[in-house]
Amino acid sequence: MAGRGDLLLIFALTMVSSSLHLQKASGNSEGDALYALRRSLTDPDSVLQSWDPNLVNPCTWFHITCNQDNRVTRVDLGNSNLSGHLVPELGKLEYLQYLELYKNNIQGGIPGELGNLKSLISLDLYNNNISGTIPPSLGNLKSLVFLRLNDNQLHGSIPRTLAGISTLKVIDVSNNDLCGTIPSSGPFEHIPLNNFENNPRLEGPELQGLASYDTNCS
Template sequence: MAGRGDLLVFLVLAAVSSSLLLPKAHCNSEGDALHTLRRTLTDPDNVLQSWDPNLVNPCTWFHITCNQDNRVTRLDLGNSKLSGHLVPELGKLEYLQYLELYKNNIQGAIPDELGNLKSLISLDLYNNNISGKIPPSLGNLKSLVFLRLNDNQLRGPIPRTLAGIHTLKVVDVSNNNLCGTIPSNDPFEHIPLNKFGDFSFVFAALRTILDSRVQSCRDLQVTTQTALNRLARDTEVCNNISLS
């Protein structure tokens, strides 16, 4: 009986020890989310070679940074020759602070689920081939400081929800196909206008306003200023950006 009791105690202790050594559940979910991203990406330089799905803790993978609790805080894959799509599962990385995927060939839309990344400080998706609209859900990123979406194929308006992110210091959405109005209140009031788009559209718009009433250089100057003021107040047509 004593021998059987000792064996039972040993088995219980072994089970407890094993449970303490197992990675926490969040490592599994974060690893699964990142591996889902990997499966959608083409990786000609094998920068994701260390992303082994059999290693449930992604903190051991290259280009991943974790905090002391083994929660993923950085994803650094800028300028890595990757192509493919972003995945909604990225929204499960609730402690992520830096999402760096700039200068690749990422296509498709920005998932709405990125709005779940409440700890995000920097969202850098510039110089890709991302299309679709800027999700209004990004307005939920109340810790965001850097938002760089420039040099993509984004269309539609700048979501007014972004005006509620009072931590924003850098916004660049230039060189896209955006339209509508730029929020001119905090936090956008201190951001240079050239970060919102190419204002060559102003001169195209002027051609529709100038008419036979322009008889002199002064007339042209006055008409031009009137047109610019009107654009700054009222433009809502796609392929145009104005202040609001």
Template sequence: MAGRDLQVFLAFFVSSLLVLPKARGNSEGDALYAFRRSLSDPDNVLQSWDPSLVNPCTWFHITCNQDNQVTRVDLGNSNLSGHLVPELGKLEHLQYLELYKNNIQGQIPAELGNLKNLISLDLYNNNISGTIPSSLGNLKSLVFLRVNDNKLNGPIPRALASISSLKVVDVSNNNLCGTIPTTGPFERIPLNNFENNPRLEGPELQGLASYDTNCL
């Protein structure tokens, strides 16, 4: 009986070791590591991003709250290239996503609209293309939206006009088209924050949006 009990114990111990990495897994760490895998990092600024840790709160350029939930990603001016990933939308407690002045390409994932606590989205000075997702209109805590100096096209989503907290919008130096919204927070945004979009027309008249006409 003793030998059989030992075998049972060893089998249980080994199986516990096999499931341990999954038990220690962290969805925010998984999301950030998926982002890391999409990036080229010649200066090794992400070398501390170790997916085997319980959570990413000890990683450089990551800030967490007292509950070990990620609230900031600070990777501005870090010589990174690559693209954004949908998994970033799983960082449900994120307040600041700072990725400015890199060489990030590709599109803005619609999943960023899931970041309900986001205050600042800084993607300026990259090579991001595609459209500005209308899902960003779901970011009801957003104050700063800076996507200037990229290669974005299409219209300015009217959903952004419903974000009452929005104070700063800068979409200058892209290839946007259509008209500039005039309602909600856009009443206070200076026109130079829309400049150097050759296909973008002036403010829409009486709230009538013509942005969907020949605007692709």
């Protein structure tokens, strides 16, 4: 029969185990989201080799930056020879400020869930093979400064929701297959026209009251 000391030891070990389990369960949701991205990508150069889902959080992974509270603030995977597609789980990285995935071979669409990244400052997806439309939900990114989607295969119109992001300084959607008209309000007042060039079906800046032109754009 176990003595009092043994029972106390067992209780203590049980509490520690439970504490570690809770820490992992509560602290690894960002790791789960990033690991979902890893599973969706082909990585011939083993850039993502350190992305171990068994760790408490992903702050020790290469190409990941965290803040002092161990929340992910940067994903730096530009020019990494990656292919595959983006995943909606990325929208769970609520403290993310920089999503850098430029100059890869990423295909598929831009998940609408990226509109949940309320802390995002820079979204760099240029020089990939991304298709589909630009999600209107990106208009929810009220901290966004840099939006670079150029050199992809995007179609459809430029969402008018982007005109409501007062912080936007750089918008580049050149070299796609966008159509309709270029917004002319909000941050679009100061974006040079060459940031929209090489979209054969995209017209010049919209005239007042004629944004409905884009309803026939696909």
